[in-house]
Amino acid sequence: MRTTFDLTPLYRSTVGFDRLFSMLDQVGGFDGAQGSSYPPYNIERTGENAYRITLAVAGFAADDLSIEAKENTLTVRGDKQAPKAEDEKRGEVLYQGIAARAFERVFQLADFVEVRGASLENGLLHIDLVREIPEKMKPRQIAINGVGGAAGPKVLDTKAA
Incomplete structure (x- = not known):
């Protein structure tokens, strides 16, 4: 038994997610591949x-x-x-x-x-x-310049999305 999901309401209310919805359809086997x-x-x-x-x-x-x-x-x-033509001369399959x-x-x-x-x-x-992964997408260290009583720069670890 196959359950189908209608993603049409999501197409109306989202922008830029069409590729994601197409991938969901293909994973579910709804793309007409006929198994x-x-x-x-x-x-x-x-x-x-x-x-x-x-x-x-x-x-x-x-x-x-x-x-x-x-x-x-x-x-x-x-x-x-x-x-x-030379392959056909070998014989009948x-x-x-x-x-x-x-x-x-x-x-x-x-x-x-x-x-x-x-x-x-x-x-x-x-x-x-x-x-x-491009360098600009990799995690990197960001220095925080302290103002006041800080005893040197602090480092904040950020993660790329």
Whole structure:
């Protein structure tokens, strides 16, 4: 049983949260993906601020795949090219269990997460990501200049949001 939430009233009364509501819709599975789980994938943390997405794309060549990063969204598309004439001479396929259908897999990335590279090996597409927070967003020490009887500057620790 699927429960749906109507976020329309929130759209009317908020400004700048449309991306957040879209992400909530996608997490809930309301984006029309129809429960597609192809191709299967793993997401792993490889370091403190490093991540790797691995997709099982057996049968796809590098030319059949495209990766696009845009506005905190990573999109991986696969579209198998039509077989060449020399491939057709090999024989007739009696059973095809290896899926070669076109796919599109979308991942929502957190702020400051960037794609560092991708590689295809042994039927697995590896996409390496890293989160780099800009210096102006990192915590920093602020000196407070004392007036009066203070015995030197005091330091206030502030946290970036």
